[in-house]
Amino acid sequence: MDIIRSNEEDHYLDLVLQNSKFDFDGCWEYTAGLDKNGYGIATTRKLPYTSSVRVHKFVYRMTVGEVGNLLCHTCDNPACFNPDHLVDATAKWNTQDAYAKGRWNGREKRIFK
Numbered sequence: 001m002d003i004i005r006s007n008e009e010d011h012y013l014d015l016v017l018q019n020s021k022f023d024f025d026g027c028w029e030y031t032a033g034l035d036k037n038g039y040g041i042a043t044t045r046k047l048p049y050t051s052s053v054r055v056h057k058f059v060y061r062m063t064v065g066e067v068g069n070l071l072c073h074t075c076d077n078p079a080c081f082n083p084d085h086l087v088d089a090t091a092k093w094n095t096q097d098a099y100a101k102g103r104w105n106g107r108e109k110r111i112f113k
């Protein structure tokens with residue numbers, strides 16, 4: 001099955017592929033721009049408007065699927081966008097949140113960072 005992407009997604013994908021350092025056993029780091037927290041930010045002025053995406057969220061969405069609000073790095077490297085190092089923590093966070101609010105009766109008491 002062909003993956004159909006929009007021009008915008010194609011454009012960001014090119015930016016990411018051309019501006020990153022790939023360690024195939026480790027982290028993939030975007031090098032062209034980081035925000036103050038160290039997350040890769042791809043910015044383009046080539047579209048009809050200036051626009052930017054958070055690289056790790058963008059790549060996760062393109063390779064794995066839709067992502068919630070909380071996408072965590074298992075490698076603690078915010079510039080990394082290797083999908084193997086990213087965990088959609090939204091569901092876990094919701095569980096922990098429910099636990100914190102006393103609505104969680106499960107036996108597992110894992111602290112999720």
Ligand SMILES: [Zn+2]
Nearest residue numbers: 027075080085
């Ligand atoms: Zn990593």
